[in-house]
Amino acid sequence: MDYPLLNAFWTMLWFFLWILWIMLLFHVFRDIIRDDSLSGWAKTGWLVLCVILPFIGVFVYFVARGRGMGERDRHRVEQQQQEFRSYVREAAATPGTSEELARIAELRNDGDLTVEEYERAKAKILA
Template identity: 35%
Template sequence: MIMDFWDFFWLMIYAFFFVAYLLVLFQIVVDLFRDKELSGWWKALWILFLLLVPLLTSLVYLISRGRGMGHRQAEAVVEARRETESYIRDVATASPADQIAGAKALLDSGAITQAEFERLKAKAMV
């Protein structure tokens, strides 16, 4: 059986809407488990309805809880950014003692002068 252009075109349209629908379902499930105010029973009920009547339930969820989804997503992004910046700050910065020890090692090896060591030491203390 040979597929003509229009069959292929409609297959692509159906595939696009199917993938978009799966992404919406995934976002709804993630939002359900991200919501700290919703009890476990309500979460289970939403999941049950998503399994039984997925299209209607997802539309009702997006209409009734869509604004909260946006707020929870924004909070998650801010929290992830805060954790990333904290991790980078912890990893990237050496303690003053480590900086002074490194400068002392350079001084002992003769790579820097005493004046340069004092300057590095003063900079590490700030």
């Protein structure tokens, strides 16, 4: 049970570096797979290089395509935010059920709709 504090520190350091390396490797894999500018063969080549020679493959990938990784991530986030905003605008623009029911009730009270037309419209809205 003799395990000095310094050895525990080094063990923890290596463990966290190993976890960091795995996260970095998956980040590179994700970037390779999601990159639309690479052909299928180029993706296969990068993945094979990163799997067979992981240290060299990842470092070469960062040197060759590292700047583009951040730009692609930023572009993907901006695109997702834009899609979300457009979805929210569309959802807010469509009237809800209560607004439609109030509108047809007002039309019925004004005499523009008969009772049968009102019931059909109400059933259609609630369906």
